[in-house]
Amino acid sequence: xxxxxxxxxxxxxxxxxxxxxxxxxxxxxxxxHKEMAGVYAYLPLGLRVFKNIEHVIREEMDAIGGQELILxxxxxxxxxxxxGRWSDEEIDVWFKTQLKDGAEIGLSVTHEEPLTALVxxxxxxxxxxxxxxxxxxxxFRNELRAKSGIMRTREFVMKDLYSFSTSEEEFRTFYxxxxxxxxxxxxxxxxxxxxxxxxxxxxSFSKFSDEFQTLCDAGEDTIYVHRGKHIAVNKxxxxxxxxxxxxxxxxxxEEAKAVEVGNIFPLGTRFSDALGLTYKDESGKQKSVVxxxxxxGPARLMGTIVEVLSDxxxxxxxxxxxxxxxHLVSIAGGNSDVVAESDRIYxxxxxxxxxxxxxxxxxxxGEKFADSDLIGIPTRLIVSEKTIAxxxxxxxxxxxxxxxxxxxxxxxxRLSK
Ligand code: ATP
Ligand code: MG
Numbered sequence: 001x002x003x004x005x006x007x008x009x010x011x012x013x014x015x016x017x018x019x020x021x022x023x024x025x026x027x028x029x030x031x032x033h034k035e036m037a038g039v040y041a042y043l044p045l046g047l048r049v050f051k052n053i054e055h056v057i058r059e060e061m062d063a064i065g066g067q068e069l070i071l072x073x074x075x076x077x078x079x080x081x082x083x084g085r086w087s088d089e090e091i092d093v094w095f096k097t098q099l100k101d102g103a104e105i106g107l108s109v110t111h112e113e114p115l116t117a118l119v120x121x122x123x124x125x126x127x128x129x130x131x132x133x134x135x136x137x138x139x140f141r142n143e144l145r146a147k148s149g150i151m152r153t154r155e156f157v158m159k160d161l162y163s164f165s166t167s168e169e170e171f172r173t174f175y176x177x178x179x180x181x182x183x184x185x186x187x188x189x190x191x192x193x194x195x196x197x198x199x200x201x202x203x204s205f206s207k208f209s210d211e212f213q214t215l216c217d218a219g220e221d222t223i224y225v226h227r228g229k230h231i232a233v234n235k236x237x238x239x240x241x242x243x244x245x246x247x248x249x250x251x252x253x254e255e256a257k258a259v260e261v262g263n264i265f266p267l268g269t270r271f272s273d274a275l276g277l278t279y280k281d282e283s284g285k286q287k288s289v290v291x292x293x294x295x296x297g298p299a300r301l302m303g304t305i306v307e308v309l310s311d312x313x314x315x316x317x318x319x320x321x322x323x324x325x326x327h328l329v330s331i332a333g334g335n336s337d338v339v340a341e342s343d344r345i346y347x348x349x350x351x352x353x354x355x356x357x358x359x360x361x362x363x364x365x366g367e368k369f370a371d372s373d374l375i376g377i378p379t380r381l382i383v384s385e386k387t388i389a390x391x392x393x394x395x396x397x398x399x400x401x402x403x404x405x406x407x408x409x410x411x412x413x414r415l416s417k
Pocket of ligand 1: 110141150154262263298300301
């Protein structure tokens with residue numbers, strides 16, 4: 001994509017009311033737009049990053065047998081009344097609205113109830129189970145605080161998967177499989193080393209659950225990390241009995257701030273019982289389906305990546321999430337040979353499927369480099385009179401700052417590494 005055609009521009013400063021580092025950088029670089037507190041739009045660059053994260057999550061969910069669908073954002077109170085969660089006391093972040101005739105409806109806050117009711121129409125026998133169903137869908141939550149940029153918003157897309165199993169044992173096997181898939185996802189998006197499977201309380205569903213917490217100073221949670229075992233315990237369950245059960249000692253743990261990037265919950269038969277989701281076992285006996293839920297917020301993940309990997313110059317994207325692989329920066333200064341050479345390299349990259357943002361704008365070199373640092377694409381290729389004279393392009397690694405002259409003939413080979 002030619003940067004001269006990109007309708008967004010970088011900005012010197014973020015809106016004054018924006019306090020979170022992730023949103024400040026993402027707004028300044030042109031990835032997102034702040035519509036109001038806790039509500040952000042994704043601009044072309046931001047959407048590319050979002051889709052890359054979504055792609056990684058989708059691949060890992062498909063690999064463990066997930067079937068993707070999309071449920072509705074308008075929710076029927078009927079199923080929520082059955083589970084007892086329509087009330088604002090049960091779910092304190094509900095957004096609700098009304099039809100013209102005054103009938104109340106909900107805006108999707110989560111999807112256990114509608115999906116359980118839907119699955120009940122298809123599952124009759126043990127032969128129909130287990131099934132794993134997921135979606136990327138918008139949730140609306142009237143969050144009290146919205147000061148963490150895109151990490152906590154009032155409208156956000158969640159990947160939520162729900163498992164439907166015949167027994168507790170079958171459920172547990174999948175639960176562990178999903179936990180491993182989650183670690184793969186966090187590793188692929190560049191957060192593996194600082195993300196810990198974290199023992200936590202179960203909220204409204206069960207006694208315990210597992211969170212995936214990424215170490216981050218801007219995090220809202222406090223966790224206790226066991227570096228050796230690469231696990232952690234959430235402050236809310238940091239007690240002697242819990243530590244004993246996990247076989248860890250207080251002295252081995254380190255307190256840290258963290259962001260919950262994902263979580264997995266055993267649901268038991270709470271929703272299947274409430275919504276009549278049963279199956280016939282081998283002996284013809286009617287039994288309740290055992291469920292679990294598994295969430296990840298791709299935007300929270302994106303915000304966390306910005307929080308933990310950026311530097312004083314701007315964003316630093318890991319390869320698998322970057323909006324483009326290469327930022328081609330042409331320093332022509334009116335020299336038509338440099339323009340022609342830059343155009344040629346841009347075409348070469350495009351023909352070979354290397355996604356490239358091409359800074360073909362007629363602005364000062366200093367401004368181009370500052371923008372490139374802010375936008376944070378992993379590899380920068382510079383074309384100038386100087387690089388042409390030396391027979392190649394200059395490559396700059398955004399993470400390490402290392403520069404290297406690459407002969408023209410080996411650009412493709414070098415980038416495919
Ligand atoms: P939190 O305790 O942070 O409010 P939660 O327990 O409400 O999270 P879930 O409802 O289980 O979270 O959601 C699953 C995932 O969705 C979270 O792990 C997080 O990645 C993401 N998520 C939750 N709330 C938000 C939000 N307001 N904005 C962006 N992402 C969110
Ligand atoms: Mg919440």
